[in-house]
Amino acid sequence: MMTPRFSISIVSHGHGKYIERLIEDLIRLNRSDIEVILTLNLPESFVFDFPALPFDLRVIKNDRIKGFARNHNAAFAISNGDNFVILNPDIKLGFDPFDVMLSTIKENPNSICAPLIVNKQNKIEDSARNFPSPILLGKRLLSRAFHFSLPLEVLTVRGDVIVPDWVAGMFMVVPREIYGRLHGLSERYHMYFEDVDLCARARLAGYQVLVNQRVSVIHEAQRDSHRKLRYLSWHIQSAMKFFTSSAYLRISANRLRANMSRK
Numbered sequence: 001m002m003t004p005r006f007s008i009s010i011v012s013h014g015h016g017k018y019i020e021r022l023i024e025d026l027i028r029l030n031r032s033d034i035e036v037i038l039t040l041n042l043p044e045s046f047v048f049d050f051p052a053l054p055f056d057l058r059v060i061k062n063d064r065i066k067g068f069a070r071n072h073n074a075a076f077a078i079s080n081g082d083n084f085v086i087l088n089p090d091i092k093l094g095f096d097p098f099d100v101m102l103s104t105i106k107e108n109p110n111s112i113c114a115p116l117i118v119n120k121q122n123k124i125e126d127s128a129r130n131f132p133s134p135i136l137l138g139k140r141l142l143s144r145a146f147h148f149s150l151p152l153e154v155l156t157v158r159g160d161v162i163v164p165d166w167v168a169g170m171f172m173v174v175p176r177e178i179y180g181r182l183h184g185l186s187e188r189y190h191m192y193f194e195d196v197d198l199c200a201r202a203r204l205a206g207y208q209v210l211v212n213q214r215v216s217v218i219h220e221a222q223r224d225s226h227r228k229l230r231y232l233s234w235h236i237q238s239a240m241k242f243f244t245s246s247a248y249l250r251i252s253a254n255r256l257r258a259n260m261s262r263k
């Protein structure tokens with residue numbers, strides 16, 4: 001049996017209609033070189049015609065709720081693909097993004113790749129960013145509370161490829177070897193900042209983080225941390241864990257030394 005090029009990990013928290021649509025999108029791509037691992041973090045039921053699917057679909061039913069990192073790491077442990085794909089249920093695939101991202105990884109060895117993320121109005125979302133800081137996070141929270149805009153971040157661009165510090169974990173393609181070497185997502189985080197932490201550790205290990213602008217997907221954002229106090233609390237707790245992590249402290253020290261050497 002051929003090794004899949006992509007192992008796609010999707011975690012559902014009662015996202016029934018999104019899951020059904022996303023699986024339909026993947027079926028429409030008609031790729032036989034992918035496998036899909038669907039984790040149900042809450043009790044749900046789906047009816048799939050497994051024999052008719054062009055790819056292998058496995059369903060994990062959790063007996064208790066697990067965090068974002070633990071769910072995806074568990075999916076990675078049973079996956080077989082050359083590349084591990086973290087994919088949110090609320091992503092809509094208009095076109096097939098996988099060949100472009102695979103070519104990006106081949107042209108840029110030792111890299112993590114993501115597509116451009118746009119909203120339903122086709123406006124680019126801020127899913128590729130520079131590393132946050134406590135001050136920047138505070139400004140973001142104030143901008144949401146008082147409805148003012150922050151200046152756009154300046155990111156490095158090389159032709160079709162953007163080179164940010166980190167990409168959001170809503171759609172991320174990580175070569176299997178890299179995910180394994182980094183020991184996957186950090187399970188210190190229950191939700192939020194797992195993607196920032198992974199990219200920080202990847203960059204410290206010498207890997208690149210890239211976004212190819214030639215391919216985009218639609219994000220129908222849930223924004224739970226903007227509406228629900230529990231999610232906002234998780235967001236803030238995760239931010240504090242990241243800002244006190246060894247990865248963030250090393251990155252901050254490296255940048256301080258770089259800035260001092262320019263003076």
